[in-house]
Amino acid sequence: MDWCTPMEFFKELDAEFHFTLDAAATPKSAKCSKYFTVEDNALEQDWGGHAVFINPPYGRTLGKWVEKAYREGQKANTTVVLLIPARTDTTYFHKYILGKAEIRFLRGRLKFTDENGMAKDAAPFPSLVAIYRGRDGGV
Numbered sequence: 001m002d003w004c005t006p007m008e009f010f011k012e013l014d015a016e017f018h019f020t021l022d023a024a025a026t027p028k029s030a031k032c033s034k035y036f037t038v039e040d041n042a043l044e045q046d047w048g049g050h051a052v053f054i055n056p057p058y059g060r061t062l063g064k065w066v067e068k069a070y071r072e073g074q075k076a077n078t079t080v081v082l083l084i085p086a087r088t089d090t091t092y093f094h095k096y097i098l099g100k101a102e103i104r105f106l107r108g109r110l111k112f113t114d115e116n117g118m119a120k121d122a123a124p125f126p127s128l129v130a131i132y133r134g135r136d137g138g139v
């Protein structure tokens with residue numbers, strides 16, 4: 001549930017969005033110089049004004065993360081790019097992603113890594129990227 005985003009995949013997104021905040025990280029796994037950790041609790045932080053990358057923990061609180069990404073992603077001068085499993089039967093997908101975000105379903109399965117960048121087997125689930133471009137078009 002705390003596996004890291006494959007660096008090559010992140011770099012492709014970063015080239016497009018120029019992220020300024022990794023909203024769910026550890027000091028070692030952070031993809032941006034500004035990041036929130038579990039101690040900061042990103043769910044209670046203001047993400048406004050940033051180009052945010054977020055690969056949240058895939059546990060029971062995932063719905064709360066998707067709602068938070070949606071809400072922060074409505075702010076002015078803010079872009080939120082959310083990487084999650086493509087579970088299209090979930091309430092959070094229908095409530096906060098479908099018809100509200102730009103959705104990119106990934107072809108194939110990501111190979112998430114540990115904090116040292118060591119890849120595991122391909123994920124046993126498909127992934128999607130949901131993009132919220134603020135109420136004014138984003139950062």
Ligand SMILES: C[S@@+](CC[C@H](N)C(=O)[O-])C[C@H]1O[C@@H](n2cnc3c(N)ncnc32)[C@H](O)[C@@H]1O
Nearest residue numbers: 002004005024025026029036037038041042055
């Ligand atoms: C799926 S990992 C992503 C790690 C890294 N940002 C990446 O994309 O490679 C989720 C991260 O969120 C962190 N995390 C868990 N709860 C959090 C919280 N409430 N606020 C901020 N980060 C949290 C975990 O420690 C973990 O490092």
